[in-house]
Amino acid sequence: MSFSTFIDQSRHRVDQVINTRLDIYQSHTRLQEAMRYSLFNGGKRVRPILVYASADAIAESNGTTDQAAAAIEAIHAYSLIHDDLPAMDNDDLRRGKPTCHIAFDEATAILAGDALQTMAFDILSDTSDTDVDANTRLLMIQALANASGANGMVAGQSIDLCAINQQLSLEELANMHRLKTGALINSAVRLGALSTGIASEQQLTALEVYANAVGLAFQVQDDVLDVISDTQTLGKQQGADAALSKPTYVSLLGLDSAKNKAKQLHEEALDALGGFDYRADNLRHLSAYIVNRNH
Secondary structure, X not given: OOHHHHHHHHHHHHHHHHHHHHOOOOOOXXXXXXXXXXXXXXXXXXXXXXXHHHHHOOOOOOHHHHHHHHHHHHHHHHHHHHHOXXXXXXXXXXXXXXXXXXHOOHHHHHHHHHHHHHHHHHHHOOOOOOOOOHHHHHHHHHHHHHHHOOOOHHHHHHHHHHOOOOOOOHHHHHHHHHHHHHXXXXXXXXXXXXXXXXXXXXXXXXXXXXXXXXXXXXXXXXXXHHHHOOHHHHOOOOOHHHHOOOOOHHHHHOHHHHHHHHHHHHHHHHHHOOOOOHHHHHHHHHHHHHHHOOO
């Protein structure tokens, strides 16, 4: 299977699960519309694709892998809704479309984010798929909760907000992004591996090293694109970080060094996969995609 076919199939699989779940929520149409709007507004599905690629590196993906992919995308969508709010980054555009609070209203956006967060754990705790045992499923729920909350993504966003107009060291910046962006990417890779039910500790450790490198590379490339790309290509306001006086890898290292940093992290990710065979090739391709993407 080619990498492009793998990408298409992964997106189709996770979209099917998301659509099925959204159809359950019929209690209030406007809330459901806001949830659907935020889940289907042109996202690349990088995190769900990482779930599938991680599972395939160990064994064949299964129904639990589908659940993990949908759960991780629900958490990601919720985080973007809340990040875009006026009290946070105050963004009007997301993927070239009005952000949720612009398309609907602030209150609906907050509630849609809340609903997507709980939807993620509803999906992941569904035992109708019996590909993994109860203990493994609990480990998966715990991994997503840790990555999403005060030890992960939420903490990273808090540090980010406090860093406006502040000078951070490279170590402090890396820590912020390890939490804000990297934690969920790390969780995606871990969930994919756990969903097979047979991942060894050695494999999980190697995949964690891979995910840490890829997660940081993702953010470094974001910082680069915020400088060299344009609003139409990015799908969000170009130069937004500079406008908010946020520290970035470009502001600390310079553009060329930031580009080199992304390439170095890509090489670290590939090295971490040295113990895996051809079945991890999609993880290798994803690392290259992350550091070479233009939006």
